Amino acid sequence: MRIDVVSIFPEYLAPLELSLIGKARQDGLLDLAVHDLRSFTTDRHRTVDDTPYGGGAGMVMKPEPWAQALAAVAAAGPERAEGTGKPVLIVPSPAGERFSQAIAHELAEEDQLVFACGRYEGIDERVLEWAAEHFTVRPMSLGDYVLNGGEVAVLAMVEAVGRLLPGVVGNPESLVEESHSDGLLEYPVYTKPSSWRDREVPAVLLSGNHGKIAQWRRHEQYRRTAERRPDLLETFDAGHLPRADRTAFGELGYDVVDGRLQRRPNA
Ligand code: ADE
Numbered sequence: 001m002r003i004d005v006v007s008i009f010p011e012y013l014a015p016l017e018l019s020l021i022g023k024a025r026q027d028g029l030l031d032l033a034v035h036d037l038r039s040f041t042t043d044r045h046r047t048v049d050d051t052p053y054g055g056g057a058g059m060v061m062k063p064e065p066w067a068q069a070l071a072a073v074a075a076a077g078p079e080r081a082e083g084t085g086k087p088v089l090i091v092p093s094p095a096g097e098r099f100s101q102a103i104a105h106e107l108a109e110e111d112q113l114v115f116a117c118g119r120y121e122g123i124d125e126r127v128l129e130w131a132a133e134h135f136t137v138r139p140m141s142l143g144d145y146v147l148n149g150g151e152v153a154v155l156a157m158v159e160a161v162g163r164l165l166p167g168v169v170g171n172p173e174s175l176v177e178e179s180h181s182d183g184l185l186e187y188p189v190y191t192k193p194s195s196w197r198d199r200e201v202p203a204v205l206l207s208g209n210h211g212k213i214a215q216w217r218r219h220e221q222y223r224r225t226a227e228r229r230p231d232l233l234e235t236f237d238a239g240h241l242p243r244a245d246r247t248a249f250g251e252l253g254y255d256v257v258d259g260r261l262q263r264r265p266n267a
Helices: 010-017 019-026 063-075 101-108 125-131 151-162 210-228 243-251
Strands: 002-007 031-036 088-098 112-116 136-141 254-257 260-263
Touching: 002 010, 002 063, 002 151, 010 019, 010 031, 010 151, 019 031, 019 151, 031 063, 063 112, 063 125, 088 101, 088 151, 101 151, 112 151, 125 136, 136 151, 210 243, 243 254
Parallel strands: 002 031, 002 112, 088 112, 088 136
Antiparallel strands: 254 260
């Protein structure tokens, strides 16, 4: 996969040289380049922003440097036959679609991702309209809070997508049993010593009974998800749960009705 990131703070993306993503780049599994938006300006002051039409606080990013930068990274991207897909342009913004594990999986199938890091009040909207001719444009939010710019969001999204690329995570098994892979939060984990500061590891994990361990872990996922993210249970497919799992949900205050979990009133 090819990833291009355009930013006025290229140094902000230095962590992408570290850890699993850095290693994936070294190993040739991921071809990632960071570009300085200012190098696509033509004026002496390398201006990237201006005051907003209509008034208001802050500055808006000018369109032309963005068009130059995006045209350059699209032209340098992987070759594709006439009429086949476009690169995906991701524009981090609190006004975007909410990023998720499902979207990370979708993006991991693409051959080129381009990230356009806005700063200030954002990028002139016409850039996104123009870019739609050359890219599949996806404004994307990390969550309902405001960052100072897109760079931190790009670090998160590149890591979430990059670790799904074949060969990046050493043991692909570890991608299966983790939070959000099955619509639930992950179960709690423990390591040695089995007794630590008067706290014991749950006995079932020392039992060697793999069936019981798997069941305990599933039930812990249900308990955690009900406690921390009950919204995830609204879409959980409870149609084919074993009896013990229905009982576990029952104890958490949920009934299974037509394959869906339903919170019992007053539970
Ligand atoms: N830029 C500023 N805030 C953001 C957010 N919540 N998600 C993605 N990009 C952003």
